[in-house]
Amino acid sequence: MNRPDANDADVIVVGAGPAGSCAAIAAARAGRRVILIERGPFPGSKNMYGGVVYPRILDELVPRWWETAPVQRWVVRRSTMILSETGALSVDYRSNAWGQPPYNGATAYRPDFDEWLSRQAVAAGAQLVTSTTVTGLLRDASGRVVGVRTDRPDGDLTASVVIACDGVNSFLAKEAGLYSATDPSNFTLGVKETLALPKHVIDERFGVRDDQGVDIEILGGTSGVNGGGFVYTNLDTIALGVVLKLPKLAAQKKRPEEIIATLKAHPAIAPLIEGAEVKEYSAHVIPEAGYSMMPTMVTDGMVVAGDAAALCLAAGIWLEGVNFAMASGMCAGEAAAAAVARNDVSAKGLAPYTDKLNATFVLRDHKKLRKVPGLVLSDRVQQRYPAFVTSVVERVFRVDNPQPKPGLRRIVRQERKRAGIKLSELIRDGWTGLRGFG
């Protein structure tokens, strides 16, 4: 057993994303010596995401966080939009209460948000090292993780616990053997454009004012490639993106740029972004398959949190990850600090981390929605339901007098046949959906 005080730090956190910074805050608050290592020139510099965070978890870590967090807009409208070739069906919920403390969700730029969060970690006493990439794990004879190797000369650092928060495709978790073989179908590609419009135009088009914002998730509209889309409002930009299933994308030989262009031209989307100028285009891989692909979270001397632990929910109707990352990071930081204090950093000593996860929304949400990613991304939902749902609604709402309207049930039956959906499938999917979403 190595002597803790001979180590460079008690806890090394790899990656100053939302997970890493929260882990560092939690561990530093508990009085541990923490080094937070980030490969970018500053935290968040290279990180991308859709644009909405649900940071309520910060209530515990950064009291009154909303007063200092670099937020673009507070989300007061959330809606889910189902798109067929030309039609659209939206379910829209609005609450002005979300626009007041303690707030619900917010849109924010990652370089701003991540950097702010890392400053909270530094304020709590963690030491932040940037422009430094972790290239491997140090282990002792027993195979226990005792530190990290970085790309700098003289770059080994030892610690009692390493918290891997290095994001999706975590190479540390893989090196520690925590992942089973990865299957490309568990990943999706996120592609996003940042579109600039003056603030008042955004306010008008989305029916908001001041610092109110909107979060729209989209099912369909991805040119037949399975996936979903999103539209979020920032102060004077709109984030618009698609999330695409990797194997499908490859099989259909479509370029992500084309898919995003088609979505932008959709009659339901085009008016929202008309006249906007593309400021940025970026792409990033997301772990998509939810609970079913999570790695083992804990090993001797190391825990995994955030995207590195596949704690991301990105299933078309939700795109959440930052909140899970922050929560899991916090749990990891606390558990690591406690384990160091107890002088037992074995997998068993770190096990309270998993318990904590289970007790919070993090794993509960993931379990509940276990099958949802599969459902939302299935061919059925992706390629037939949108057309089906929108044409049912279209026919119900259509006013074509003087013919008597067929009953809703007949419309559903006719449309279901036209879309080629079996009744049994419809029922099964409905059930899975209800269980997940309800």
Place this chain on the structure above:
Amino acid sequence: MAYKYLWTPLQLGPVATRNRIVFSAHLTNFAREGLPTEQHAAYYAARAAGGAGLIITEEHSTHPTDWPYEKLIHGFHRDVIPGYKRITDAVHRHRVPIFAQINHNGGQASSMFSRLPVWAPSPVADPLFREVPKAVTHAEIDEIVAGYATVAEHCAEGGFDGIELQCSHSSIVRGFLSPATNKRTDEYGGSLANRARLLLEIVAAVRGVIGNRLALGVRLCGDELIENGSTIEEAVEVSRLVEASGHVDYINTSIGVATASLFMIEASMHIPPGYALFIPSAIRKAVDLPVVGVGRFKDPLQAERALAEGHCDLVGVVRGQIADPDFAAKARAGATDEIRLCLSCNQECVGRMGLNRWLGCIENPRTGREHEWAVTDHVALTAKPKDVMVVGAGPAGLQAAIAAARRGHRVTVYEKENVAGGQVRWAASVPNRAEFGDMIRNQLNECRRLGVAIEFGTGVWPGLVEEKRPDHVIVATGAEPQRPWWVSDPDADESARRVVDVRAILDGSAPLGGPQSGDSVVVVDEIGFHHATSVAELLADRGCAVEIATPGMVVGQDLGITLDMENWWIRASAKGIVQSTDLVPMGFANGELTLLHHPTGANQTRRPDWVVLAVPPSPVEWLYNDLKSLGVSVERVGDCVAPRRAHAAVVDGERAGSSI
């Protein structure tokens, strides 16, 4: 190369442009009964959506005495305002500013439509309209000034962000500025200050009504290119006066006058890019106002260079955006390769203006038809994708393939040669006409983007169709040269082997390598377009003594329409090409060509070393006929229906491809 200036914003008085690309003013013939139409709105909106930084509409007439062509917008009627609103609303939706160009054409007009005498500074007849105008009195000058103010008011009410005064190529203001047309002895004639008086009065009056809410620009001509006309030195002086007025926010530039030197305004591919850049450059040295440079800008890098070298602050890209409304957006996104490059052929944009038809583009069937496409655009994908076979990779076949693939069909093009292009390849292979070949490059790019497969070196015959079993076949096999009746049979008369088609010269298949230096050649022009003239140039360059004989009144009649005629004359005379007209070929035998001079009925003869034929070709229709009789679902497009020109090929192809 990174763009440093093209995408930077610029302030023109109260108006900000988001980049430096201007869709400068040009006639469209979209107006009906003097009013703007839905066609205008959709046309301008498409360029706004495509990323233009600023749009300037075609001219609006400021006075009833000004009606030189039928489809002019009568800005002086209040009735135009709803139409203005429609245009400005459509453009503003894309957050692009739009200015109105207002104008009185002065003496460069006729009384044909208005039945009123045309007004000008002095009774000097315009060389094109050949009508003596009425010299305006001071009261009439006041009426002109008031007319500008009224129209400016209409424009402001109609939602325009600015006004541009066209004082450049066809305008009463130009008439006053130019010593060639202003012979007055009162305070409006003589010194430059006097000649510019009307301009400054109009500027002040217009600023008076629009206040500071709208931008005001003046478009000036940098060299009229007519004898005794104004040149760059005077243009620079006028810009100084304009700037000193304190009322003007920018200066636009132009070259030539619309009636005598129009071919220099809308320069065809024979005139080098950047030819008019010396004008904004000289003006910009003299004034601090932003200056627009215009004239054959077709590539974003070329535009960037003009900005970087300080020749102008904004770049007018007119035909570049007629051909591709998304010019700016594609360039901005770094997809330069996807821009449908304008050919500077003038065939369907400028060319149709003179014919009193609405503006179009040879390679873009949607140009001028935006109002029809807007409705159907998004729903274009087909529910039942078909396998489509296209035969022939000329413009007709490629366009059919593009249109079908855009609808979601699976398309394969078969071309018997190893390259695409059909006759366009030959049309582009002559001096100074390479840009015509860009049409095929553009089409091939689009094919690649849409996933169209092209099988080169595969001639189609009915057996291949049976083997491939496509759901639908589009035949675009083009046209082939034909021997006219008046040439003797080369098997019987050896001299007739020296009678060859233009294509044989271009593809090198003429016997003995074709005409060589020192040979005498008669080119027979029965088509009246570039075929004869360009081959004549090629042969003259090669050292041949060339004569063109045509039954028409002039050689290459339709070059007038594309504004290539004047240049052709200059080059032809420099190259010593003889042009003989009103001659109908009556026979060729034993080395002798007989030509009938039809106004007199006299026969003439020639004994040239070679006769080169630019005569109507015949359609290649056997494949279509065979497939039709086999009951295959087949259609034909382009020259194989009836030999015409490239635009007809593109339009045919688009129609056939999009209706599957």
Place this chain on the structure above:
Amino acid sequence: MTVVACLKWVIPRVDDDDRFAGISAADQSALEFALLSARPGEDVVAVSAGPLGAERALRDAVACGLSRAIRIDLDPRASSSAVASSIASAVAGARLVWCGDYSLDRGTGSMPGFLAARLGIGQALGLIDVTIGDDSMSVVRRLDGARREIMRVTGPAVLSVEGSTARLRRASLRGVLAADNAIIDVIAGMSSPIDAVDEKPYRPRARALAAPSGTSALDRVRSLTDAGTATQRSETVVLDPPEAAARIVGALRDWGYLG
């Protein structure tokens, strides 16, 4: 004796977001040469004239193994002669002063020349290659027309290097951790009257462009279009390779490119 590296910390953005600030590749090369050229026992000092944010760059430099870092507190708008005077008084007596040829904002490149003038020592600027010997250095300087000048540096001098000449060593992890707590000396810069200037968006100046020549309209048209007046352009010939090669060499001779 000391060896000095002068680093200019710049925020290369219009919105003044200092997260994107840093020093240029040329300054990084200068720092590397300062470290390489110091003799045993000599101090290596980095100097940056600028606001508080510049200390970040200095800390990064310290992490690479400096002896000392100095920040001269100076308004970033100060003229380059004021900057040079301030730096000159801070580094007087240095054996070598290394500068980057250009800062991140591509500045004006005049600071090194000024510094040499103020310090009264030699200068070798715009270097693209540096070879450090035992008691002298051989350096290569870029001249115009793609010429190069080779120079020998024996005495005290100011040297400025281009960004491609060296790659700054990567600071060790321990260095980085320690630099967090390093002490940066701050000295007050020379107060210079900040010269009041108007700043406007860049508007390139028009380069000379000849107007068409000729007094008759036709002559001007000809000169603008080349129509019929150009020498015969575009001669197309089909040749087999040996003929083609001979033809090319012949043309180059005719046009005066080959002797």
Place this chain on the structure above:
Amino acid sequence: MSALVAVVPVRAGVVPAGGLEAIAEAGGRAILIGSGASTATTDLGAARDVTVVDINVSDPQAWGRAAADVLSRLGLADSVVVPASPDGRDLAPHLALALGVELFSGATEVTPTRVRVARRGGLAIAEHRPAGRFVATLQPGVRGVDPASMAPTVNNVDIGAPESSTAVMSQEVLPPDVSTMDLAEAPRIVGGGAGLTDAERFAQLAEFAKSIDASMGVTRVITDRGWAPHQRQIGTTGIVVDPKLYLAFGVSGAVQHTSGLGQPDHIISVNTDAHCPMMQMADLAIVSDANAVLDELAALLSKDSAS
């Protein structure tokens, strides 16, 4: 009222980049100072009134001081424009210090009362209105020069040999190396495109280029294949060049390529397709296999140099 005078450092009789522009900016008044200055008085563009100081100096300190000395001997109290060439940039601070006046570096425009300087990497212009005398360096290429109208008056001034520093000593000036020079500067370029069939061809092309004192450029297809580095690519997404001579081997002349090509006086194109734009642009368009022609050229030129 004071005017402007240009101080142009001359090396081995060569007027530096931007020298003629500085003279034009100063309204034609110039002092040429440096080695071989007296041989550099032809083709001075807008020059009207030229003073020549032929001295052997390459140490900028001494050079700058010598220039100040000449100004005072001539009794000139004008502000000074110096080309921002490497030598000009070097001596200007010394000249300013010797004259005791302010220096404005990298100006885009200079008049006796106004100096415009590029700032923020060329995004902004700062406009200075100096109260008194000053020295300014003028960025080469910002203004261009009109063709010469008449020969200038020239007078010589002798100031003896200046004293040079020994801390830094010039050893040698190397002539341009066509194989390494910036493509943008190259007066002759040999370009290769997809018509050349393999990577070795580009070594051969570079060799041929060198033999005619040209630099090698390529199309994007070639850089995409990794056969040549990006700084050799001509065009929209590569380098913008402006050579006098361009030889194209197997280049089709796509607009993205030719947009970056400037306006060469002479173009030769070798291509199997007689109709591609590059052939249309060429003065001499040769229909032939570029690979084989290259082999022949190599043989021909080595024979040439052998004989």
